[in-house]
Amino acid sequence: MLLGDVGTSYTKILNTEKDEYRVMKTLDLLKSDIRFDIACGHNAKLKADRVVNELVALEKGSRRLIGNGNFLVVDVGSRDIKYVKMKSSKYEEMDWNALCGATLGFSIELLENHFNVKTSEIEKTSQSLGVTCGVLGMAKIFDKISEGYEINDILASFVKGIAENVYKFIDEPEFFYLSGGLYNNNLFIKSFQCKVKPLGRFVLLEGLREIGDSGVR
Amino acid sequence: MKIGIVGVPPQEVLDKYRGNDFIDLDTLFDFTDNTKAESYLPKIYCATIKSIIANALTIKLDLIIFDNGYSKCDNGRFVSEILKRELNVPIVTTQNNATRRHPQTVCESDLELRKKFDLIVDSVVKDVDKSKLKYVKPNYGFWGVPPNDFSILDLFPKETHVFGWARCMEARVPADLELEIMIREDLPTVFYAQAFCSKNSLAKYLAKKHNGLYVEVDDVLDNSVKSKIEAYLYLNRDSDHF
Numbered sequence: 449m450l451l452g453d454v455g456t457s458y459t460k461i462l463n464t465e466k467d468e469y470r471v472m473k474t475l476d477l478l479k480s481d482i483r484f485d486i487a488c489g490h491n492a493k494l495k496a497d498r499v500v501n502e503l504v505a506l507e508k509g510s511r512r513l514i515g516n517g518n519f520l521v522v523d524v525g526s527r528d529i530k531y532v533k534m535k536s537s538k539y540e541e542m543d544w545n546a547l548c549g550a551t552l553g554f555s556i557e558l559l560e561n562h563f564n565v566k567t568s569e570i571e572k573t574s575q576s577l578g579v580t581c582g583v584l585g586m587a588k589i590f591d592k593i594s595e596g597y598e599i600n601d602i603l604a605s606f607v608k609g610i611a612e613n614v615y616k617f618i619d620e621p622e623f624f625y626l627s628g629g630l631y632n633n634n635l636f637i638k639s640f641q642c643k644v645k646p647l648g649r650f651v652l653l654e655g656l657r658e659i660g661d662s663g664v665r
Numbered sequence: 666m667k668i669g670i671v672g673v674p675p676q677e678v679l680d681k682y683r684g685n686d687f688i689d690l691d692t693l694f695d696f697t698d699n700t701k702a703e704s705y706l707p708k709i710y711c712a713t714i715k716s717i718i719a720n721a722l723t724i725k726l727d728l729i730i731f732d733n734g735y736s737k738c739d740n741g742r743f744v745s746e747i748l749k750r751e752l753n754v755p756i757v758t759t760q761n762n763a764t765r766r767h768p769q770t771v772c773e774s775d776l777e778l779r780k781k782f783d784l785i786v787d788s789v790v791k792d793v794d795k796s797k798l799k800y801v802k803p804n805y806g807f808w809g810v811p812p813n814d815f816s817i818l819d820l821f822p823k824e825t826h827v828f829g830w831a832r833c834m835e836a837r838v839p840a841d842l843e844l845e846i847m848i849r850e851d852l853p854t855v856f857y858a859q860a861f862c863s864k865n866s867l868a869k870y871l872a873k874k875h876n877g878l879y880v881e882v883d884d885v886l887d888n889s890v891k892s893k894i895e896a897y898l899y900l901n902r903d904s905d906h907f
Contacts, residue, residue, distance in 0.1 A: 501892055501895050501896045501899060502892065502896075503892070503893070503896030503900070504895075504896050504899050504900065507896075507900060528889075532900065539853075539900040539901050540876065541876060542878070542893075542896060542897060542900065543893070544889060544892065544893045544896070
């Protein structure tokens, strides 16, 4: 089976026969003739006949990786945050902030390219740039630059602001699992005031694999 | 006479005009152009209230019966005043304080959810035959007002019971707050409110208290809300109600 998590910026692909994962830019995917057996994500319907809801894929993938029981898993994407909380393997809570205030990974990548820095290599800060969304946050960044602040400090406080938004959105837990492309961004992870365990970038693909294996529709 | 109705006016007032052609102005008809309401209302405003104004401006009416008190919503009081001043149509304003709850057969019937709402809305102005309706054991609940965009209702299976103000409509007690906040414990329920409506406070509060899903929809249903509801229904499919 060829499975695809077709995100706004990047598409994560799993070939289950070869157990091979890869990532490509979604813009490149859209120009290609690749078709998936099962897919999820904002652009999935353009590339697959069978489309699975992203939150369902997140829940199934997390269960496959973590096991049954209690867990809170948060997927931070390019432009959205979604989470599922399970208690004794049963649904407890979920939400999906897909529009307002949600330009997350996309904003960080844009800033990294603009300033030619890797935020994951920057030291964390206790200062938070109060950001309600990526776009408004960026305006604040350029204001801070004009006030003479160090770029790295500003970026660290921007990332801290985003982490605080996520933390509030998921109701300030003591611990959560992190899914999505920011799983290996140390600055982002350390900017939370609770314990975070990264699950990697392919959690939704694991969910699709579970669905494919079980034949659940 | 062609009479526009807003909210759920008292039965005795409706009875007075029985036999006339009633039109529910809260409805988003195919011809309803909500931008027409922007002559009088802010651009960012409750879509249902916009539809009331747009319909009142479009349809040639002889009379409007506007239930505009706390049995409708806070916005209703202001909007009825705007219509009074701007339209050359007589307006009867009412406050429906009825307390006798009629049976809520449609809310608990085995009809598709959209059909349930069609009947609930119809039941305000005409007699609806409920004798053939069958009770359905619920797997989900839908709490709220009739949405501006009924397509949200198509996401639910027919095993969905109706709660909130829509239930009050069928019970003909639109000011009955106790019935409005009544929900069935442990029944996975979506708490719906129209964007910019003060009922959002209740929807959010009740959803949090009962592990439900709170959704706020503006004009028409967008993909993110649709996906959220689909996921919520799916993740709750293994509940004890199955």
